[in-house]
Amino acid sequence: MRILRFTLVLLFTIAFIYLANTSGPFNSQLPAIGSFFSPFHGFWKNAEKVNGLKDESFALEGLSAPAKVVFDERMVPHIFAENNEDAFFLQGYLHARDRFFQMDISTRSTAGRISEVLGAGAINYDKRQRRKGLGWAAENALSAFDKSEEEKRAIEAYSKGVNAYIESLSPEEYPLEYKILGIQPEAWSSLKCAQSFKTFANTLCFGHDDLQATNTRAFLGDSLFSELYPEHNPKQSPIIPVGTTFDFERIVIDEELPQEDLIGMVPYRSMPMPPPYIGSNNWAVSGSKTAAGNAILCNDPHLDLSLPSIWYEIQIHTPQMNSYGVSAPGTPGILIGFNENIAWGQTNVGWDVLDWYSIKWADDERTSYLLDGKTKKVTYRIEEIYVKGKKDPVLDTVKYTEWGPVSYEDKKSGYDGMAMRWIAHDKPDDKPFYEMGTFIRLMRAKDYDEYRDALTGFDAPAQNFVFASNQGDIGITVNGKFPVRKDQQGRFIQDGSTTANAWKQFIPKSQVPAVKNPERGFVSSANQRSTDDTYPYYYYGRSFDDYRGRYVNRKLEAMQGITIQDMMAMQNDNYSILPEDALPALLRLIDKADLSEEEEEVKKLLKDWDFVFDPDAKAPAVFLSWRREMYNVTFDEIINKGQEVDMDYVENWRFIELMQESPSHKIFDIEKTEQVETADSLALKTFRKASKEYFERSADSRDWAEVKGTFIPHIGNIPGMASKRLKNGGYNDAINSVKKSNGPSWRMIVEMSKPIKAYGVFPGGPSGNPGSPYYDNTVDQWAEGKYYELQIPNSPESLKGTLFTWSLE
Amino acid sequence: MKKYKLYIALLLIILAGYLIQPHTPWWSLAPIALIIVLIFQLSPTKSTIAGFLGGFILWGVLALLQDSANQGILSSRIGAMLGGMPGAAVPLFTAVLGGITASLGALVGSLGRNLVASSE
Numbered sequence: 024m025r026i027l028r029f030t031l032v033l034l035f036t037i038a039f040i041y042l043a044n045t046s047g048p049f050n051s052q053l054p055a056i057g058s059f060f061s062p063f064h065g066f067w068k069n070a071e072k073v074n075g076l077k078d079e080s081f082a083l084e085g086l087s088a089p090a091k092v093v094f095d096e097r098m099v100p101h102i103f104a105e106n107n108e109d110a111f112f113l114q115g116y117l118h119a120r121d122r123f124f125q126m127d128i129s130t131r132s133t134a135g136r137i138s139e140v141l142g143a144g145a146i147n148y149d150k151r152q153r154r155k156g157l158g159w160a161a162e163n164a165l166s167a168f169d170k171s172e173e174e175k176r177a178i179e180a181y182s183k184g185v186n187a188y189i190e191s192l193s194p195e196e197y198p199l200e201y202k203i204l205g206i207q208p209e210a211w212s213s214l215k216c217a218q219s220f221k222t223f224a225n226t227l228c229f230g231h232d233d234l235q236a237t238n239t240r241a242f243l244g245d246s247l248f249s250e251l252y253p254e255h256n257p258k259q260s261p262i263i264p265v266g267t268t269f270d271f272e273r274i275v276i277d278e279e280l281p282q283e284d285l286i287g288m289v290p291y292r293s294m295p296m297p298p299p300y301i302g303s304n305n306w307a308v309s310g311s312k313t314a315a316g317n318a319i320l321c322n323d324p325h326l327d328l329s330l331p332s333i334w335y336e337i338q339i340h341t342p343q344m345n346s347y348g349v350s351a352p353g354t355p356g357i358l359i360g361f362n363e364n365i366a367w368g369q370t371n372v373g374w375d376v377l378d379w380y381s382i383k384w385a386d387d388e389r390t391s392y393l394l395d396g397k398t399k400k401v402t403y404r405i406e407e408i409y410v411k412g413k414k415d416p417v418l419d420t421v422k423y424t425e426w427g428p429v430s431y432e433d434k435k436s437g438y439d440g441m442a443m444r445w446i447a448h449d450k451p452d453d454k455p456f457y458e459m460g461t462f463i464r465l466m467r468a469k470d471y472d473e474y475r476d477a478l479t480g481f482d483a484p485a486q487n488f489v490f491a492s493n494q495g496d497i498g499i500t501v502n503g504k505f506p507v508r509k510d511q512q513g514r515f516i517q518d519g520s521t522t523a524n525a526w527k528q529f530i531p532k533s534q535v536p537a538v539k540n541p542e543r544g545f546v547s548s549a550n551q552r553s554t555d556d557t558y559p560y561y562y563y564g565r566s567f568d569d570y571r572g573r574y575v576n577r578k579l580e581a582m583q584g585i586t587i588q589d590m591m592a593m594q595n596d597n598y599s600i601l602p603e604d605a606l607p608a609l610l611r612l613i614d615k616a617d618l619s620e621e622e623e624e625v626k627k628l629l630k631d632w633d634f635v636f637d638p639d640a641k642a643p644a645v646f647l648s649w650r651r652e653m654y655n656v657t658f659d660e661i662i663n664k665g666q667e668v669d670m671d672y673v674e675n676w677r678f679i680e681l682m683q684e685s686p687s688h689k690i691f692d693i694e695k696t697e698q699v700e701t702a703d704s705l706a707l708k709t710f711r712k713a714s715k716e717y718f719e720r721s722a723d724s725r726d727w728a729e730v731k732g733t734f735i736p737h738i739g740n741i742p743g744m745a746s747k748r749l750k751n752g753g754y755n756d757a758i759n760s761v762k763k764s765n766g767p768s769w770r771m772i773v774e775m776s777k778p779i780k781a782y783g784v785f786p787g788g789p790s791g792n793p794g795s796p797y798y799d800n801t802v803d804q805w806a807e808g809k810y811y812e813l814q815i816p817n818s819p820e821s822l823k824g825t826l827f828t829w830s831l832e
Numbered sequence: 833m834k835k836y837k838l839y840i841a842l843l844l845i846i847l848a849g850y851l852i853q854p855h856t857p858w859w860s861l862a863p864i865a866l867i868i869v870l871i872f873q874l875s876p877t878k879s880t881i882a883g884f885l886g887g888f889i890l891w892g893v894l895a896l897l898q899d900s901a902n903q904g905i906l907s908s909r910i911g912a913m914l915g916g917m918p919g920a921a922v923p924l925f926t927a928v929l930g931g932i933t934a935s936l937g938a939l940v941g942s943l944g945r946n947l948v949a950s951s952e
Contacts, residue, residue: 033940040859043858060926060929062894070901743911744913793905794902796903
């Protein structure tokens with residue numbers, strides 16, 4: 024009896040310890056609760072003392088000279104180092120201290136290594152990332168960075184700094200997420216810096232619609248397709264002011280494109296793409312338009328919002344440079360910022376730089392393919408995907424052709440092998456420096472010429488780099504590596520058996536669209552088309568902005584005597600041209616209709632609306648649901664087809680134009696019904712539905728802020744680590760482009776006075792630790808449209824409001 | 833002296849745990865309690881009490897101290913992560929886990945001692 028009792032208790036104890044020591048027991052998402060709750064090992068160690076930060080002096084192996092880091096009131100670090108390598112070493116150290124999980128998870132995600140931390144559920148995701156060739160792209164980028172001495176040294180110093188921090192950690196000091204997931208941090212490397220940079224390419228220039236457009240054209244026929252999907256919106260107000268002359272000898276490629284004979288449906292689904300609303304605003308006004316006579320530069324990149332933020336604020340001061348701005352954990356340098364002489368910002372360009380080529384296999388085993396009548400062997404890249412909890416990796420063999428990786432293989436379809444040609448894969452041409460070098464040069468640039476020179480190193484993802492200096496210059500450059508295209512080339516899937524379809528040359532950096540000090544006194548971009556039709560090169564993009572750019576230019580055109588406060592108000596402007604265009608068109612269609620009392624009330628609400636997406640506005644929710652319903656019944660045939668195969672969807676501006684100009688167009692007819700529908704009848708039907716929906720909502724849930732429901736999730740979507748729901752305004756097509764969890768990820772305003780005056784805010788904080796008071800300390804300020812003053816002192820002592828200082832040697 | 837055995841064992845579990853746990857895995861609390869009840873030759877009931885209270889107090893007090901220095905920022909997030917546990921319950925849950933771990937170790941020790949004692 025005693026033996027039995029002892030044995031039972033012993034077994035129970037062992038089982039308890041075993042279970043409490045297991046991460047994800049019973050296939051749950053639970054951490055190993057024993058170590059997780061232990062006050063000696065677990066999350067309690069990540070509960071930072073509030074007001075517990077003190078001055079520290081310590082030695083860091085890897086620093087060549089003493090250095091100081093002073094942290095301001097918001098805990099933003101200001102690095103003072105004796106040389107650039109020491110500064111980048113410290114930047115790496117700080118990024119790792121505050122954001123290591125973010126760096127680790129985002130590089131693993133780019134390289135297709137998520138299964139290692141999350142398990143078998145992520146295998147398909149990893150395969151896809153690898154079939155995109157992202158790992159290969161990062162290796163190609165690194166081979167270039169390594170050829171440029173300054174970049175190589177910066178990346179190596181940065182990586183050493185990251186590792187100096189990681190190696191100093193004992194398991195109880197690991198970031199919280201490692202304890203939750205039961206994983207270990209792994210050492211950083213230069214390759215990871217390259218992968219981290221490719222994360223941006225994946226987010227910003229992976230967008231394409233060759234497959235969708237091919238399907239849609241096959242479904243609708245050439246004539247209806249070209250009617251519904253014009254290449255661009257004539258109403259757009261381009262980045263380079265209309266009337267700017269492009270004074271250069273363009274590259275001409277004489278060869279004819281072969282006749283397209285591949286039109287047909289592609290039965291398989293395409294890879295998920297970055298959301299279409301990834302966008303940003305930037306502008307600079309010249310001193311002639313400002314109250315103080317100094318140029319002012321503004322930038323707000325719209326990206327997925329997360330805790331921690333994608334951005335990390337930092338000042339880097341060395342004898343060669345003194346720069347402040349936001350950096351991206353995982354890469355050295357400052358991506359958007361300013362120094363004592365110039366300021367720069369970025370928005371995404373959106374030109375199509377990814378084409379799909381259909382492969383003609385030369386043999387049944389698909390080991391070789393045809394190119395210009397000759398047989399070429401594929402090369403193989405064997406991808407080893409390791410999975411958490413399993414010893415052997417999952418293998419995926421990806422075939423590579425001269426075009427790039429064969430991302431899709433599907434024996435059943437006519438498109439048995441589709442290869443990707445993507446600018447972000449390219450091994451860069453020999454140049455004095457590359458993307459990392461661009462940022463290092465911008466950080467120390469003194470004037471317009473040095474800014475333009477810095478951009479020559481930057482290929483992808485193409486960015487609209489805005490510029491202002493304290494010499495009074497402003498400018499903007501649509502900068503990146505762009506293929507010289509024939510008319511329409513790359514809109515649809517191309518025949519990959521002939522090199523006539525290949526990209527032969529690239530637009531020289533001296534011929535990319537750019538403008539300096541235009542007469543109108545401002546430059547701007549909001550992801551719209553870069554130029555008017557006089558630009559000598561053909562380019563195409565599926566997601567050019569139609570509304571923010573027009574509004575930014577309309578506002579700036581009208582403004583005079585601009586102050587910093589005006590610019591703050593403008594970055595937080597919730598007005599949108601989309602309803603300004605769409606709502607009158609919709610309302611006109613129901614003008615004569617007989618409406619109930621409640622419907623009249625809704626109609627009046629819409630009529631009286633000023634097109635501003637303020638938090639307490641009631642009209643936005645009705646307008647958007649009406650627009651959505653109307654869109655869905657108008658393009659029902661296309662949307663239904665989209666259930667089977669990938670389709671392109673008609674752009675909003677074209678939809679509005681059709682309602683305005685051709686309300687009897689056959690597209691409004693619902694084919695499956697007997698009667699013939701027109702825009703009028705559909706508008707009434709959908710308006711009734713939208714008003715009904717409006718009254719079904721409780722009175723306090725009609726406010727736009729409630730409908731929009733903005734909140735900021737944790738970067739790994741761990742529950743409990745997100746922000747609360749925010750009551751802010753904004754809309755996708757407003758300057759203040761706040762969506763549910765995407766929007767202005769950094770707002771910056773820099774006045775080029777002497778000394779410079781700068782303001783900025785992002786939702787989050789420096790720390791990535793959910794147990795830190797600096798994890799989300801700037802979320803409310805951001806939601807309220809307020810800013811912090813940004814300091815760029817010349818010495819550690821002149822920083823105002825120092826929280827604490829590190830003295831390092 | 834015999835009267836105070838329970839209290840001394842309890843204090844020793846707390847003290848030894850506090851000194852040894854930073855250098856050993858979390859479950860070291862179980863063998864610590866086991867050894868201490870063996871030394872003090874406590875009965876199974878008293879062992880369980882000493883173990884549970886020792887583990888409970890050690891983990892609970894440390895959790896409370898770290899929680900209050902952190903002003904509850906993390907405990908409320910961890911509570912939300914675990915399905916809506918209130919932040920204030922997180923230190924209590926920690927204490928209970930510490931208590932269970934130590935009491936199980938103590939009970940194993942005490943029952944084991946009885947086993948050996950009876951076979952002699």
